[in-house]
Amino acid sequence: MEQPWWHKSVVYQIYPRSFADTNGDGFGDLRGVIDRLDYLAHLGVEVLWLSPIFKSPQDDNGYYISDYQDIDPMFGTLADVDELIAEGKKRNIRIVMDLVVNHSSDEHPWFVESRSSLDNPKRDWYIWRPAREDGSLPNNWSSFFSGSVWEFDETTGEYFMHLFSKKQPDLNWENPEVRNAVFTMMNWWLDRGIAGFRMDVINLISKVEGLPDGEQAPGHEFGNGFPLTANGPRLTEYLREMYEAVFAHRSDVFLTVGECPGIDVDFAGVITDSENPMLDMVFQFEHVGIDQGSSKWDIVPFDLKTLKKSLGRWQVGLEDRGWNSLYWNNHDQPRIVSRWGNDREYRVESAKLLGTVLHMHRGTPYVYQGEELGMTNYPFETIDQFQDLETLNHYKTVVDHNGDTESALRAYRRYGRDNARTPMQWDISVDAGFSRGKPWLAVNPNHTEVNAAAAIGDPNSVFHYYRRLIALRKSDEVVAEGKFTMLLEDHPSVYAFTRTLDSQGLTVIANWSDEPNSVSLDDSALPTDAVTLIHNYTDAPSASSEISLRPWEAVVYRWAR
Ligand code: TEU
Numbered sequence: 373m374e375q376p377w378w379h380k381s382v383v384y385q386i387y388p389r390s391f392a393d394t395n396g397d398g399f400g401d402l403r404g405v406i407d408r409l410d411y412l413a414h415l416g417v418e419v420l421w422l423s424p425i426f427k428s429p430q431d432d433n434g435y436y437i438s439d440y441q442d443i444d445p446m447f448g449t450l451a452d453v454d455e456l457i458a459e460g461k462k463r464n465i466r467i468v469m470d471l472v473v474n475h476s477s478d479e480h481p482w483f484v485e486s487r488s489s490l491d492n493p494k495r496d497w498y499i500w501r502p503a504r505e506d507g508s509l510p511n512n513w514s515s516f517f518s519g520s521v522w523e524f525d526e527t528t529g530e531y532f533m534h535l536f537s538k539k540q541p542d543l544n545w546e547n548p549e550v551r552n553a554v555f556t557m558m559n560w561w562l563d564r565g566i567a568g569f570r571m572d573v574i575n576l577i578s579k580v581e582g583l584p585d586g587e588q589a590p591g592h593e594f595g596n597g598f599p600l601t602a603n604g605p606r607l608t609e610y611l612r613e614m615y616e617a618v619f620a621h622r623s624d625v626f627l628t629v630g631e632c633p634g635i636d637v638d639f640a641g642v643i644t645d646s647e648n649p650m651l652d653m654v655f656q657f658e659h660v661g662i663d664q665g666s667s668k669w670d671i672v673p674f675d676l677k678t679l680k681k682s683l684g685r686w687q688v689g690l691e692d693r694g695w696n697s698l699y700w701n702n703h704d705q706p707r708i709v710s711r712w713g714n715d716r717e718y719r720v721e722s723a724k725l726l727g728t729v730l731h732m733h734r735g736t737p738y739v740y741q742g743e744e745l746g747m748t749n750y751p752f753e754t755i756d757q758f759q760d761l762e763t764l765n766h767y768k769t770v771v772d773h774n775g776d777t778e779s780a781l782r783a784y785r786r787y788g789r790d791n792a793r794t795p796m797q798w799d800i801s802v803d804a805g806f807s808r809g810k811p812w813l814a815v816n817p818n819h820t821e822v823n824a825a826a827a828i829g830d831p832n833s834v835f836h837y838y839r840r841l842i843a844l845r846k847s848d849e850v851v852a853e854g855k856f857t858m859l860l861e862d863h864p865s866v867y868a869f870t871r872t873l874d875s876q877g878l879t880v881i882a883n884w885s886d887e888p889n890s891v892s893l894d895d896s897a898l899p900t901d902a903v904t905l906i907h908n909y910t911d912a913p914s915a916s917s918e919i920s921l922r923p924w925e926a927v928v929y930r931w932a933r
């Protein structure tokens with residue numbers, strides 16, 4: 373059977389606000405993306421996922437849309453999008469849009485109408501409930517961004533639901549008019565020439581029946597509705613309906629990826645099963661939660677064995693059915709080389725190791741802007757340096773409850789989303805060539821060392837290493853399709869696995885550590901006549917039963933039997 377094109381492609385995520393600013397207002401724009409297409413083509417990526425560029429009051433930086441069929445003036449115009457699509461096509465780069473339809477902005481005309489009266493025809497387009505009989509909130513769920521999911525609206529005396537901020541009211545997918553409006557809008561975009569959608573929190577669109585209270589930990593003001601309402605009862609029905617209404621009758625040029633926090637591997641297999649099409653792949657969060665506790669701000673030490681267990685289970689679980697996205701970074705996660713690598717002495721080596729491990733898995737890899745340069749977390753110190761509403765809302769609740777602001781700050785420095793959102797580092801000039809105005813968020817001072825111009829000029833840079841990884845997926849069938857087998861599961865600091873396809877095989881060995889390590893592998897895991905395919909030091913250890921690895925050394929061998 374012929375495999376879909378995106379088995380061999382790498383997706384590059386652009387956070388347009390922070391990518392390249394061409395008019396000096398301090399915000400990146402579409403013209404900036406168009407100007408950098410040659411850079412992206414040089415890297416070898418074939419799909420660009422743009423974080424939302426639609427009209428938005430920008431409360432959650434665009435994840436909060438007031439017109440799905442227009443572009444926010446901050447980013448440009450529809451004509452710019454058309455030009456981006458056309459210029460992309462010339463370079464074999466497809467454009468994928470971010471579809472944010474679990475919720476809209478509270479300034480979307482749909483919501484403005486919905487809140488205007490109890491009998492407005494759009495009333496039922498959102499999730500409205502009266503207070504409970506005792507006057508309490510309709511249920512006890514907490515929002516992702518602190519506080520209750522319910523916001524009281526004076527006009528009609530009822531509450532509306534918002535799983536995220538109160539400016540992000542949830543759409544009521546139970547209403548077929550809502551679904552039709554969304555599908556019509558999706559078709560409009562595809563007809564315009566975009567190549568698919570990344571679907572924001574798509575597994576939250578079907579809410580649990582009756583909206584029952586969630587479990588409430590002692591001393592907590594709210595309960596946790598998330599496990600109840602993620603992957604809800606009508607999700608597969610809605611996704612099938614979407615597939616039929618939008619994708620079924622188009623030729624195979626698009627890509628659909630569902631952002632699905634809290635999904636498990638079996639259900640991911642169901643919704644990405646090509647026999648019963650819904651989505652092409654999921655973007656799941658299990659592996660990026662392993663160093664966080666019950667809240668994302670609880671710091672848990674990183675444990676490589678836990679990471680192997682998680683990624684390994686997803687590799688095996690989707691072996692026969694379904695498909696997964698592979699990523700370390702996005703606009704919501706801290707920079708991977710700071711999180712799980714060593715962003716000081718071994719920044720380059722560990723960034724390459726992380727790229728090797730990820731790109732040699734089975735699935736579709738995602739590169740988040742700047743990851744290909746080994747960009748690091750920002751040296752945040754004080755709360756006024758942060759801009760993300762998630763961080764600021766959380767800080768406010770800590771202060772209101774006389775909590776420990778120092779430990780909260782420690783968590784924001786480590787996991788805060790602003791780490792991923794500092795401007796792209798293009799060159800050594802002031803503000804890294806991102807903007808000639810004042811950037812909306814400070815540029816990392818290390819841009820004098822870590823920047824695209826320097827990386828392109830250095831054949832040993834992280835950039836050129838990523839180029840080679842991306843090219844390998846295209847040229848090597850085993851990278852794209854091979855079966856995954858974990859090796860050395862219990863080793864605390866070496867990540868190793870094989871990929872096999874018929875008589876061909878790859879062996880990946882990565883020393884995830886500041887210390888040297890040596891491992892022994894038998895002939896079935898690594899034949900001694902294997903040759904090196906890619907490695908992150910200038911020379912590589914030759915294949916043998918005993919391999920010694922330097923700090924953060926990663927090597928991939930190729931062999932045939
Ligand atoms: O994120 C949804 C999501 O999975 C959250 O748990 C996310 O990890 C959040 O950042 C918590 O730290 C999506 C978008 O990627 C995010 O940027 C938006 O803020 C959110 O939806 C609401 O649209």
Ligand code: CA
Binds near residue numbers: 394395397399400446
């Ligand atoms: Ca701009």
